[in-house]
Amino acid sequence: MEPILLYDTTLRDGTQGENITFTADEKVKIALQLDDMGIHYIEGGWPGSNPKDLQFFDLAKRVKFKTARLAAFGATRKPGIPPEKDGNLKALLASETPTVTIFGKSWDLHVKEVMDNSLAENLAMIADSVKFLKWNGREVIYDAEHFFDGYKKNSGYALQTLMTAIENGADFIVLCDTNGGTLPFEVDTIVKAVQTALADKNALNPASPKIKLGIHTHNDSGLAVANSITAVQAGSVMVQGTINGYGERCGNADLNSIMPILNLKMNRPCVSPENLSKLKTLSRYVSEMANQVPLNNRPFVGKSAFAHKGGIHVSAIMKTPKAYEHIDPAIVGNRRRVLVSDLSGKSNVEYKARELGVELGNNGFDSSKIVSEIKQLEQQGYQFDVADGSFKILMEKFTDQFEPLFDLEAFRVTIEKDKDQPCTAQATVKISVDGQQEITAAEGYGPVSALDNALRKALDRFFPDLDTMRLVDFKVRVIDGSRGTAAKVRVFIESRDQDEIWSTIGVSEDIIEASWQALADSFQHKLASEKQIRSQQFPEQEKLPIFNT
Numbered sequence: 001m002e003p004i005l006l007y008d009t010t011l012r013d014g015t016q017g018e019n020i021t022f023t024a025d026e027k028v029k030i031a032l033q034l035d036d037m038g039i040h041y042i043e044g045g046w047p048g049s050n051p052k053d054l055q056f057f058d059l060a061k062r063v064k065f066k067t068a069r070l071a072a073f074g075a076t077r078k079p080g081i082p083p084e085k086d087g088n089l090k091a092l093l094a095s096e097t098p099t100v101t102i103f104g105k106s107w108d109l110h111v112k113e114v115m116d117n118s119l120a121e122n123l124a125m126i127a128d129s130v131k132f133l134k135w136n137g138r139e140v141i142y143d144a145e146h147f148f149d150g151y152k153k154n155s156g157y158a159l160q161t162l163m164t165a166i167e168n169g170a171d172f173i174v175l176c177d178t179n180g181g182t183l184p185f186e187v188d189t190i191v192k193a194v195q196t197a198l199a200d201k202n203a204l205n206p207a208s209p210k211i212k213l214g215i216h217t218h219n220d221s222g223l224a225v226a227n228s229i230t231a232v233q234a235g236s237v238m239v240q241g242t243i244n245g246y247g248e249r250c251g252n253a254d255l256n257s258i259m260p261i262l263n264l265k266m267n268r269p270c271v272s273p274e275n276l277s278k279l280k281t282l283s284r285y286v287s288e289m290a291n292q293v294p295l296n297n298r299p300f301v302g303k304s305a306f307a308h309k310g311g312i313h314v315s316a317i318m319k320t321p322k323a324y325e326h327i328d329p330a331i332v333g334n335r336r337r338v339l340v341s342d343l344s345g346k347s348n349v350e351y352k353a354r355e356l357g358v359e360l361g362n363n364g365f366d367s368s369k370i371v372s373e374i375k376q377l378e379q380q381g382y383q384f385d386v387a388d389g390s391f392k393i394l395m396e397k398f399t400d401q402f403e404p405l406f407d408l409e410a411f412r413v414t415i416e417k418d419k420d421q422p423c424t425a426q427a428t429v430k431i432s433v434d435g436q437q438e439i440t441a442a443e444g445y446g447p448v449s450a451l452d453n454a455l456r457k458a459l460d461r462f463f464p465d466l467d468t469m470r471l472v473d474f475k476v477r478v479i480d481g482s483r484g485t486a487a488k489v490r491v492f493i494e495s496r497d498q499d500e501i502w503s504t505i506g507v508s509e510d511i512i513e514a515s516w517q518a519l520a521d522s523f524q525h526k527l528a529s530e531k532q533i534r535s536q537q538f539p540e541q542e543k544l545p546i547f548n549t
Protein backbone atom coordinates (compact mmCIF):
# COMPACT_ATOMS: atom_id res chain seq x y z
CA MET A 1 0.00 0.00 0.00
CA GLU A 2 1.16 3.50 -0.73
CA PRO A 3 2.64 5.39 2.17
CA ILE A 4 0.52 8.23 3.50
CA LEU A 5 2.00 11.70 3.19
CA LEU A 6 1.30 14.19 5.94
CA TYR A 7 0.83 17.79 4.90
CA ASP A 8 0.84 20.31 7.73
CA THR A 9 -0.86 23.66 7.30
CA THR A 10 -0.61 24.93 10.89
CA LEU A 11 1.44 27.89 9.68
CA ARG A 12 -1.18 28.91 7.10
CA ASP A 13 -4.68 27.49 7.73
CA GLY A 14 -3.92 27.11 11.46
CA THR A 15 -3.30 30.84 11.78
CA GLN A 16 -6.82 31.48 10.44
CA GLY A 17 -7.97 30.34 13.89
CA GLU A 18 -9.25 32.99 16.25
CA ASN A 19 -6.43 34.43 18.43
CA ILE A 20 -3.72 32.41 16.69
CA THR A 21 -0.79 34.31 15.25
CA PHE A 22 2.86 33.48 14.81
CA THR A 23 5.74 35.78 14.04
CA ALA A 24 7.97 34.80 11.13
CA ASP A 25 10.61 33.60 13.63
CA GLU A 26 8.08 31.49 15.50
CA LYS A 27 6.97 29.97 12.20
CA VAL A 28 10.54 28.91 11.47
CA LYS A 29 10.82 27.33 14.92
CA ILE A 30 7.56 25.42 14.47
CA ALA A 31 8.59 24.31 10.98
CA LEU A 32 11.79 22.85 12.42
CA GLN A 33 9.78 20.90 14.98
CA LEU A 34 7.44 19.60 12.26
CA ASP A 35 10.45 18.52 10.23
CA ASP A 36 11.87 16.81 13.28
CA MET A 37 8.56 14.97 13.66
CA GLY A 38 8.88 13.59 10.14
CA ILE A 39 5.97 15.55 8.62
CA HIS A 40 6.39 15.29 4.84
CA TYR A 41 5.12 18.70 3.76
CA ILE A 42 5.08 21.99 5.64
CA GLU A 43 2.94 24.76 4.24
CA GLY A 44 4.62 27.95 5.40
CA GLY A 45 2.04 30.54 4.38
CA TRP A 46 0.56 32.57 1.58
CA PRO A 47 3.35 34.85 0.34
CA GLY A 48 0.98 36.84 -1.86
CA SER A 49 -1.30 37.74 1.02
CA ASN A 50 0.84 39.36 3.73
CA PRO A 51 4.36 40.63 4.47
CA LYS A 52 4.85 38.31 7.45
CA ASP A 53 4.56 35.25 5.22
CA LEU A 54 6.98 36.81 2.73
CA GLN A 55 9.41 37.31 5.60
CA PHE A 56 8.96 33.68 6.68
CA PHE A 57 9.85 32.37 3.22
CA ASP A 58 12.88 34.64 3.17
CA LEU A 59 14.05 33.25 6.51
CA ALA A 60 13.24 29.69 5.42
CA LYS A 61 15.63 29.97 2.46
CA ARG A 62 18.47 29.72 4.97
CA VAL A 63 16.95 26.77 6.84
CA LYS A 64 17.89 23.22 6.01
CA PHE A 65 15.09 20.75 6.61
CA LYS A 66 15.96 17.11 7.24
CA THR A 67 13.16 15.54 5.24
CA ALA A 68 10.22 17.91 5.02
CA ARG A 69 9.40 19.74 1.79
CA LEU A 70 8.36 23.33 2.24
CA ALA A 71 5.26 24.49 0.37
CA ALA A 72 4.06 28.00 -0.44
CA PHE A 73 0.31 28.46 -0.78
CA GLY A 74 -1.66 30.70 -3.12
CA ALA A 75 -4.56 31.07 -5.51
CA THR A 76 -4.81 30.38 -9.24
CA ARG A 77 -4.16 33.42 -11.44
CA LYS A 78 -6.69 36.25 -11.49
CA PRO A 79 -9.29 36.29 -14.29
CA GLY A 80 -8.25 37.90 -17.53
CA ILE A 81 -4.47 38.13 -17.06
CA PRO A 82 -1.65 35.79 -18.10
CA PRO A 83 0.03 33.85 -15.26
CA GLU A 84 3.41 35.56 -15.68
CA LYS A 85 1.72 38.92 -14.91
CA ASP A 86 -0.06 37.61 -11.82
CA GLY A 87 1.46 39.02 -8.62
CA ASN A 88 0.33 36.10 -6.50
CA LEU A 89 1.90 33.46 -8.78
CA LYS A 90 5.09 35.52 -8.99
CA ALA A 91 5.25 35.67 -5.18
CA LEU A 92 4.87 31.89 -5.07
CA LEU A 93 7.87 31.44 -7.35
CA ALA A 94 9.88 34.04 -5.43
CA SER A 95 9.41 31.94 -2.29
CA GLU A 96 11.73 29.38 -3.89
CA THR A 97 9.98 26.44 -2.27
CA PRO A 98 10.23 23.06 -3.99
CA THR A 99 6.46 22.63 -3.68
CA VAL A 100 3.68 25.06 -4.45
CA THR A 101 0.09 24.50 -3.44
CA ILE A 102 -2.57 26.43 -5.33
CA PHE A 103 -6.25 26.39 -4.77
CA GLY A 104 -8.92 26.74 -7.40
CA LYS A 105 -12.68 26.78 -7.49
CA SER A 106 -14.61 23.57 -8.07
CA TRP A 107 -18.09 24.73 -7.10
CA ASP A 108 -19.99 26.49 -9.90
CA LEU A 109 -21.85 28.59 -7.32
CA HIS A 110 -18.57 30.18 -6.23
CA VAL A 111 -17.39 30.72 -9.79
CA LYS A 112 -20.58 32.38 -10.96
CA GLU A 113 -22.13 34.03 -7.92
CA VAL A 114 -19.17 34.84 -5.71
CA MET A 115 -16.43 35.46 -8.27
CA ASP A 116 -18.75 36.73 -11.01
CA ASN A 117 -16.65 34.67 -13.40
CA SER A 118 -17.45 32.29 -16.24
CA LEU A 119 -17.06 28.53 -15.86
CA ALA A 120 -14.75 28.43 -18.89
CA GLU A 121 -12.43 31.18 -17.57
CA ASN A 122 -12.22 29.39 -14.20
CA LEU A 123 -10.98 26.26 -16.03
CA ALA A 124 -8.47 28.38 -17.97
CA MET A 125 -7.22 29.91 -14.69
CA ILE A 126 -6.59 26.43 -13.27
CA ALA A 127 -4.91 25.23 -16.47
CA ASP A 128 -2.64 28.27 -16.89
CA SER A 129 -1.60 28.42 -13.24
CA VAL A 130 -0.70 24.73 -12.93
CA LYS A 131 1.12 24.75 -16.24
CA PHE A 132 3.05 27.92 -15.33
CA LEU A 133 4.22 26.52 -11.99
CA LYS A 134 5.16 23.14 -13.52
CA TRP A 135 7.05 24.91 -16.29
CA ASN A 136 9.01 26.70 -13.55
CA GLY A 137 10.01 23.36 -12.07
CA ARG A 138 7.76 23.20 -9.04
CA GLU A 139 5.97 20.22 -7.60
CA VAL A 140 2.32 21.30 -7.73
CA ILE A 141 -0.35 20.35 -5.24
CA TYR A 142 -3.77 21.40 -6.46
CA ASP A 143 -6.28 22.10 -3.65
CA ALA A 144 -9.83 21.82 -5.00
CA GLU A 145 -11.65 24.28 -2.77
CA HIS A 146 -15.26 23.42 -1.82
CA PHE A 147 -14.89 20.20 -3.79
CA PHE A 148 -17.43 18.10 -1.89
CA ASP A 149 -20.11 20.81 -1.96
CA GLY A 150 -19.39 21.49 -5.63
CA TYR A 151 -19.52 17.79 -6.50
CA LYS A 152 -22.91 17.41 -4.82
CA LYS A 153 -24.35 20.28 -6.85
CA ASN A 154 -22.64 19.80 -10.20
CA SER A 155 -20.43 16.73 -10.29
CA GLY A 156 -19.66 17.10 -14.00
CA TYR A 157 -18.11 20.55 -13.60
CA ALA A 158 -16.35 19.69 -10.34
CA LEU A 159 -14.66 16.73 -12.04
CA GLN A 160 -13.77 18.88 -15.03
CA THR A 161 -11.80 21.26 -12.74
CA LEU A 162 -9.80 18.32 -11.39
CA MET A 163 -9.16 16.91 -14.84
CA THR A 164 -7.91 20.33 -15.96
CA ALA A 165 -5.37 20.39 -13.13
CA ILE A 166 -4.26 16.82 -13.91
CA GLU A 167 -3.89 17.41 -17.63
CA ASN A 168 -1.66 20.38 -16.93
CA GLY A 169 0.64 18.38 -14.69
CA ALA A 170 -0.58 18.72 -11.08
CA ASP A 171 1.22 16.16 -8.90
CA PHE A 172 -1.49 15.88 -6.26
CA ILE A 173 -5.20 16.62 -6.34
CA VAL A 174 -6.50 17.50 -2.89
CA LEU A 175 -10.25 17.39 -2.28
CA CYS A 176 -11.25 20.04 0.23
CA ASP A 177 -14.24 20.09 2.53
CA THR A 178 -13.83 23.82 2.98
CA ASN A 179 -17.09 24.43 4.85
CA GLY A 180 -16.73 21.32 7.00
CA GLY A 181 -20.28 20.12 6.41
CA THR A 182 -19.60 16.80 4.66
CA LEU A 183 -20.23 13.50 6.44
CA PRO A 184 -17.89 10.49 6.43
CA PHE A 185 -20.11 8.27 4.26
CA GLU A 186 -20.36 11.08 1.70
CA VAL A 187 -16.58 11.42 1.72
CA ASP A 188 -16.30 7.69 1.10
CA THR A 189 -18.74 7.73 -1.82
CA ILE A 190 -17.31 10.88 -3.42
CA VAL A 191 -13.61 9.96 -3.09
CA LYS A 192 -14.32 6.58 -4.68
CA ALA A 193 -16.46 8.12 -7.43
CA VAL A 194 -13.71 10.65 -8.20
CA GLN A 195 -11.10 7.92 -8.49
CA THR A 196 -13.27 5.93 -10.90
CA ALA A 197 -14.15 8.95 -13.00
CA LEU A 198 -10.57 10.20 -13.23
CA ALA A 199 -9.21 6.73 -13.97
CA ASP A 200 -11.70 6.40 -16.84
CA LYS A 201 -10.68 9.74 -18.28
CA ASN A 202 -7.01 9.05 -17.72
CA ALA A 203 -7.36 5.71 -19.50
CA LEU A 204 -7.72 7.68 -22.72
CA ASN A 205 -4.11 8.74 -22.19
CA PRO A 206 -2.20 5.69 -20.90
CA ALA A 207 1.01 7.73 -20.57
CA SER A 208 -0.48 9.83 -17.75
CA PRO A 209 1.02 9.21 -14.33
CA LYS A 210 -1.11 7.72 -11.58
CA ILE A 211 -3.39 10.29 -10.03
CA LYS A 212 -2.65 10.92 -6.37
CA LEU A 213 -5.49 12.21 -4.23
CA GLY A 214 -5.28 14.12 -0.98
CA ILE A 215 -7.83 15.27 1.58
CA HIS A 216 -8.25 18.61 3.39
CA THR A 217 -11.08 18.82 5.91
CA HIS A 218 -12.50 21.30 8.37
CA ASN A 219 -14.13 20.44 11.64
CA ASP A 220 -17.44 22.30 11.50
CA SER A 221 -19.40 19.09 12.06
CA GLY A 222 -16.83 17.65 14.48
CA LEU A 223 -15.87 15.19 11.74
CA ALA A 224 -12.59 16.51 10.30
CA VAL A 225 -10.52 13.59 11.59
CA ALA A 226 -13.21 11.03 10.72
CA ASN A 227 -13.49 12.46 7.20
CA SER A 228 -9.71 12.39 6.72
CA ILE A 229 -9.48 8.79 7.88
CA THR A 230 -12.38 7.81 5.63
CA ALA A 231 -10.69 9.46 2.64
CA VAL A 232 -7.50 7.49 3.33
CA GLN A 233 -9.50 4.28 3.55
CA ALA A 234 -11.11 5.20 0.21
CA GLY A 235 -7.72 5.69 -1.45
CA SER A 236 -6.32 9.17 -0.65
CA VAL A 237 -2.58 9.24 -0.12
CA MET A 238 -2.11 12.72 1.34
CA VAL A 239 -3.71 14.14 4.48
CA GLN A 240 -3.69 17.86 5.16
CA GLY A 241 -4.25 19.09 8.68
CA THR A 242 -2.87 21.15 11.55
CA ILE A 243 -1.26 20.50 14.90
CA ASN A 244 -3.91 20.64 17.65
CA GLY A 245 -6.55 21.06 14.94
CA TYR A 246 -6.02 24.84 14.96
CA GLY A 247 -7.84 26.62 12.16
CA GLU A 248 -10.67 28.85 11.13
CA ARG A 249 -14.04 28.51 12.92
CA CYS A 250 -13.99 25.00 14.45
CA GLY A 251 -10.55 24.21 13.12
CA ASN A 252 -8.90 21.83 10.68
CA ALA A 253 -8.32 18.09 10.86
CA ASP A 254 -6.10 17.46 13.89
CA LEU A 255 -2.85 15.78 12.82
CA ASN A 256 -2.27 14.81 16.44
CA SER A 257 -5.13 12.34 16.09
CA ILE A 258 -4.51 11.40 12.48
CA MET A 259 -0.89 10.33 13.02
CA PRO A 260 -1.55 7.77 15.78
CA ILE A 261 -4.74 6.52 14.10
CA LEU A 262 -2.89 5.83 10.84
CA ASN A 263 0.12 4.33 12.60
CA LEU A 264 -1.55 2.30 15.31
CA LYS A 265 -5.03 1.48 14.14
CA MET A 266 -4.89 1.32 10.34
CA ASN A 267 -1.45 -0.12 9.80
CA ARG A 268 -0.60 2.81 7.53
CA PRO A 269 2.52 4.14 9.26
CA CYS A 270 3.15 7.79 8.40
CA VAL A 271 5.82 8.61 11.00
CA SER A 272 8.36 6.43 12.79
CA PRO A 273 7.44 5.02 16.23
CA GLU A 274 10.27 7.10 17.68
CA ASN A 275 8.74 10.28 16.25
CA LEU A 276 5.24 9.27 17.31
CA SER A 277 6.47 9.24 20.91
CA LYS A 278 7.19 12.98 20.51
CA LEU A 279 3.54 13.71 19.66
CA LYS A 280 2.56 15.22 23.00
CA THR A 281 5.69 17.36 23.11
CA LEU A 282 4.96 18.69 19.62
CA SER A 283 1.37 19.48 20.58
CA ARG A 284 2.53 21.40 23.67
CA TYR A 285 5.23 23.20 21.74
CA VAL A 286 2.73 24.52 19.20
CA SER A 287 0.16 25.50 21.83
CA GLU A 288 2.89 27.33 23.74
CA MET A 289 3.92 29.20 20.57
CA ALA A 290 0.29 29.99 19.78
CA ASN A 291 -0.21 31.14 23.36
CA GLN A 292 -3.19 28.81 23.70
CA VAL A 293 -4.04 26.83 26.81
CA PRO A 294 -3.68 23.15 25.90
CA LEU A 295 -7.05 21.39 25.95
CA ASN A 296 -7.00 18.66 28.58
CA ASN A 297 -9.46 16.45 26.76
CA ARG A 298 -7.69 16.48 23.40
CA PRO A 299 -7.44 12.89 22.15
CA PHE A 300 -4.04 11.18 22.47
CA VAL A 301 -2.10 14.26 23.69
CA GLY A 302 -4.38 15.92 26.28
CA LYS A 303 -3.55 15.83 29.97
CA SER A 304 -6.77 13.92 30.63
CA ALA A 305 -6.49 11.57 27.65
CA PHE A 306 -5.34 8.74 29.92
CA ALA A 307 -6.60 9.97 33.30
CA HIS A 308 -8.67 7.60 35.41
CA LYS A 309 -10.97 8.76 38.14
CA GLY A 310 -13.54 6.07 38.90
CA GLY A 311 -12.37 3.54 41.50
CA ILE A 312 -13.46 0.50 39.46
CA HIS A 313 -11.50 1.75 36.46
CA VAL A 314 -8.40 2.27 38.55
CA SER A 315 -8.48 -1.13 40.18
CA ALA A 316 -8.88 -2.63 36.69
CA ILE A 317 -5.99 -0.72 35.10
CA MET A 318 -3.75 -1.68 37.99
CA LYS A 319 -4.34 -5.28 36.90
CA THR A 320 -4.19 -4.61 33.18
CA PRO A 321 -4.13 -1.12 31.65
CA LYS A 322 -5.82 -2.42 28.49
CA ALA A 323 -9.04 -2.73 30.47
CA TYR A 324 -9.71 1.02 30.18
CA GLU A 325 -7.15 2.34 27.69
CA HIS A 326 -7.37 2.11 23.91
CA ILE A 327 -3.60 2.45 23.48
CA ASP A 328 -0.52 2.56 25.67
CA PRO A 329 -0.11 6.31 26.46
CA ALA A 330 3.69 6.09 26.22
CA ILE A 331 3.45 5.38 22.47
CA VAL A 332 2.33 8.98 21.90
CA GLY A 333 4.50 10.41 24.65
CA ASN A 334 1.63 10.80 27.09
CA ARG A 335 1.21 9.22 30.48
CA ARG A 336 -1.41 7.50 32.55
CA ARG A 337 -2.77 9.56 35.41
CA VAL A 338 -4.85 8.45 38.31
CA LEU A 339 -7.01 11.11 39.87
CA VAL A 340 -8.06 11.22 43.45
CA SER A 341 -11.45 12.58 44.31
CA ASP A 342 -14.64 11.67 46.09
CA LEU A 343 -15.27 9.18 43.27
CA SER A 344 -12.06 7.38 44.18
CA GLY A 345 -11.66 4.05 45.75
CA LYS A 346 -8.73 2.57 47.62
CA SER A 347 -7.09 1.67 44.31
CA ASN A 348 -6.76 5.33 43.25
CA VAL A 349 -5.11 6.24 46.52
CA GLU A 350 -2.76 3.27 46.42
CA TYR A 351 -1.76 4.01 42.83
CA LYS A 352 -1.26 7.68 43.60
CA ALA A 353 0.77 6.93 46.72
CA ARG A 354 3.10 4.77 44.68
CA GLU A 355 3.41 7.49 42.02
CA LEU A 356 4.17 10.21 44.57
CA GLY A 357 6.50 8.01 46.60
CA VAL A 358 4.48 7.77 49.83
CA GLU A 359 4.57 4.50 51.74
CA LEU A 360 1.15 3.27 52.81
CA GLY A 361 0.53 0.66 55.47
CA ASN A 362 0.43 -2.90 54.21
CA ASN A 363 -2.95 -3.81 55.67
CA GLY A 364 -4.82 -1.34 53.47
CA PHE A 365 -6.03 0.56 56.51
CA ASP A 366 -4.25 3.75 55.53
CA SER A 367 -5.72 3.92 52.06
CA SER A 368 -9.30 3.42 53.24
CA LYS A 369 -8.75 6.06 55.92
CA ILE A 370 -7.43 8.43 53.26
CA VAL A 371 -10.38 7.70 50.97
CA SER A 372 -12.91 8.66 53.63
CA GLU A 373 -10.90 11.76 54.52
CA ILE A 374 -10.79 12.84 50.87
CA LYS A 375 -14.53 12.43 50.61
CA GLN A 376 -14.98 14.71 53.64
CA LEU A 377 -12.53 17.30 52.39
CA GLU A 378 -14.12 17.35 48.94
CA GLN A 379 -17.40 17.96 50.67
CA GLN A 380 -15.79 21.08 52.13
CA GLY A 381 -14.61 22.23 48.72
CA TYR A 382 -11.17 20.68 48.23
CA GLN A 383 -10.39 19.12 44.90
CA PHE A 384 -7.33 16.91 44.89
CA ASP A 385 -7.34 15.60 41.33
CA VAL A 386 -5.69 18.87 40.30
CA ALA A 387 -3.48 19.39 43.34
CA ASP A 388 -0.89 16.62 43.58
CA GLY A 389 1.36 18.69 45.83
CA SER A 390 -1.28 19.09 48.54
CA PHE A 391 -2.44 15.52 48.11
CA LYS A 392 1.02 14.18 48.82
CA ILE A 393 1.21 16.25 52.00
CA LEU A 394 -2.22 15.01 53.02
CA MET A 395 -1.19 11.39 52.55
CA GLU A 396 1.98 11.97 54.55
CA LYS A 397 -0.01 13.55 57.36
CA PHE A 398 -2.37 10.61 57.48
CA THR A 399 0.39 8.06 57.61
CA ASP A 400 2.44 10.00 60.18
CA GLN A 401 5.22 10.57 57.69
CA PHE A 402 4.75 14.30 57.43
CA GLU A 403 7.82 16.26 58.37
CA PRO A 404 7.04 20.01 58.44
CA LEU A 405 10.09 21.90 57.21
CA PHE A 406 8.84 25.15 58.67
CA ASP A 407 6.05 26.17 61.04
CA LEU A 408 3.94 29.26 60.78
CA GLU A 409 3.77 31.29 63.98
CA ALA A 410 1.81 34.22 62.57
CA PHE A 411 1.31 36.41 59.55
CA ARG A 412 -0.21 39.80 58.94
CA VAL A 413 -1.21 41.33 55.64
CA THR A 414 -2.14 44.96 55.09
CA ILE A 415 -3.51 46.54 51.98
CA GLU A 416 -3.52 50.25 51.34
CA LYS A 417 -5.43 52.22 48.80
CA ASP A 418 -4.68 55.91 48.49
CA LYS A 419 -7.15 57.81 46.30
CA ASP A 420 -6.33 57.02 42.67
CA GLN A 421 -3.05 55.31 43.43
CA PRO A 422 -2.89 51.54 42.84
CA CYS A 423 -3.27 49.29 45.89
CA THR A 424 -0.13 48.33 47.75
CA ALA A 425 0.24 45.26 49.92
CA GLN A 426 2.66 44.44 52.74
CA ALA A 427 3.01 41.17 54.58
CA THR A 428 4.82 40.21 57.78
CA VAL A 429 5.52 36.55 58.38
CA LYS A 430 6.81 34.87 61.53
CA ILE A 431 7.96 31.29 61.07
CA SER A 432 10.18 28.85 62.90
CA VAL A 433 12.53 26.24 61.52
CA ASP A 434 13.90 23.69 63.99
CA GLY A 435 12.95 25.99 66.85
CA GLN A 436 14.67 29.05 65.37
CA GLN A 437 12.37 31.96 64.72
CA GLU A 438 12.48 34.34 61.82
CA ILE A 439 10.35 37.42 61.19
CA THR A 440 10.36 39.18 57.86
CA ALA A 441 8.30 41.72 56.02
CA ALA A 442 7.90 42.27 52.28
CA GLU A 443 5.82 44.11 49.75
CA GLY A 444 3.99 42.70 46.77
CA TYR A 445 1.66 43.50 43.90
CA GLY A 446 -1.19 42.08 45.95
CA PRO A 447 -1.67 40.26 49.24
CA VAL A 448 -0.64 36.85 47.89
CA SER A 449 2.45 38.18 46.20
CA ALA A 450 3.37 40.04 49.44
CA LEU A 451 2.92 36.83 51.46
CA ASP A 452 4.95 34.88 48.91
CA ASN A 453 7.78 37.42 49.10
CA ALA A 454 7.78 37.55 52.89
CA LEU A 455 7.77 33.77 53.29
CA ARG A 456 10.51 33.41 50.71
CA LYS A 457 12.65 35.97 52.57
CA ALA A 458 12.05 34.23 55.90
CA LEU A 459 12.95 30.81 54.56
CA ASP A 460 15.97 32.08 52.66
CA ARG A 461 18.13 32.02 55.80
CA PHE A 462 17.54 28.29 56.19
CA PHE A 463 17.07 27.12 52.59
CA PRO A 464 19.17 28.97 50.02
CA ASP A 465 17.81 27.09 46.94
CA LEU A 466 14.41 28.73 46.87
CA ASP A 467 15.18 31.25 44.15
CA THR A 468 14.65 28.58 41.47
CA MET A 469 11.01 28.31 42.51
CA ARG A 470 8.30 30.63 41.24
CA LEU A 471 4.52 30.81 41.22
CA VAL A 472 3.16 30.44 37.71
CA ASP A 473 -0.58 30.33 38.18
CA PHE A 474 -3.03 31.44 40.80
CA LYS A 475 -6.74 30.68 40.51
CA VAL A 476 -9.55 31.54 42.86
CA ARG A 477 -13.02 30.11 42.67
CA VAL A 478 -16.04 30.74 44.85
CA ILE A 479 -17.43 27.33 45.71
CA ASP A 480 -20.62 28.07 47.50
CA GLY A 481 -22.13 31.14 45.90
CA SER A 482 -25.49 30.79 47.60
CA ARG A 483 -24.20 31.92 50.99
CA GLY A 484 -23.16 35.39 49.90
CA THR A 485 -20.03 36.69 51.63
CA ALA A 486 -19.76 33.59 53.79
CA ALA A 487 -19.12 31.53 50.69
CA LYS A 488 -15.93 29.52 50.66
CA VAL A 489 -13.20 30.09 48.16
CA ARG A 490 -10.86 27.55 46.68
CA VAL A 491 -7.37 28.73 45.74
CA PHE A 492 -5.12 26.79 43.38
CA ILE A 493 -1.49 27.65 43.07
CA GLU A 494 0.77 26.24 40.42
CA SER A 495 4.50 26.53 41.05
CA ARG A 496 7.54 25.43 39.14
CA ASP A 497 11.28 25.16 39.31
CA GLN A 498 13.74 23.95 36.69
CA ASP A 499 12.65 20.31 37.07
CA GLU A 500 9.03 20.19 38.07
CA ILE A 501 5.59 21.78 38.05
CA TRP A 502 3.34 21.16 41.05
CA SER A 503 -0.02 22.39 42.21
CA THR A 504 -1.46 22.96 45.63
CA ILE A 505 -4.80 23.94 47.06
CA GLY A 506 -6.36 25.83 49.94
CA VAL A 507 -10.00 26.24 50.99
CA SER A 508 -11.41 28.74 53.42
CA GLU A 509 -14.08 31.36 53.85
CA ASP A 510 -11.20 33.84 53.79
CA ILE A 511 -9.35 34.28 50.54
CA ILE A 512 -6.04 35.14 52.28
CA GLU A 513 -6.28 32.08 54.52
CA ALA A 514 -7.01 29.84 51.52
CA SER A 515 -4.10 31.41 49.64
CA TRP A 516 -1.80 30.88 52.60
CA GLN A 517 -2.69 27.17 52.79
CA ALA A 518 -1.93 26.69 49.10
CA LEU A 519 1.24 28.78 49.38
CA ALA A 520 2.50 26.94 52.46
CA ASP A 521 1.88 23.55 50.81
CA SER A 522 3.74 24.73 47.73
CA PHE A 523 6.85 25.76 49.71
CA GLN A 524 6.69 22.58 51.77
CA HIS A 525 6.60 20.54 48.56
CA LYS A 526 9.60 22.38 47.14
CA LEU A 527 11.64 22.09 50.35
CA ALA A 528 10.82 18.39 50.71
CA SER A 529 11.96 17.63 47.15
CA GLU A 530 15.16 19.65 47.65
CA LYS A 531 15.82 17.69 50.81
CA GLN A 532 15.26 14.41 48.99
CA ILE A 533 17.63 15.41 46.17
CA ARG A 534 20.30 16.40 48.68
CA SER A 535 19.96 13.14 50.56
CA GLN A 536 20.42 11.25 47.30
CA GLN A 537 23.52 13.27 46.41
CA PHE A 538 25.06 13.14 49.87
CA PRO A 539 23.69 10.04 51.60
CA GLU A 540 24.30 9.90 55.31
CA GLN A 541 27.37 7.91 56.06
CA GLU A 542 26.58 4.33 56.78
CA LYS A 543 26.58 3.83 60.49
CA LEU A 544 29.42 1.61 61.50
CA PRO A 545 28.64 -1.11 64.01
CA ILE A 546 29.84 -0.24 67.47
CA PHE A 547 32.02 -2.87 69.03
CA ASN A 548 32.17 -3.17 72.75
CA THR A 549 35.75 -3.87 73.50
Ligand SMILES: [Zn+2]
Pocket residue numbers: 013178216218252
Ligand atom coordinates in the same frame (compact mmCIF):
# COMPACT_ATOMS: atom_id res chain seq x y z
ZN1 LIG B 1 -8.74 24.96 4.81
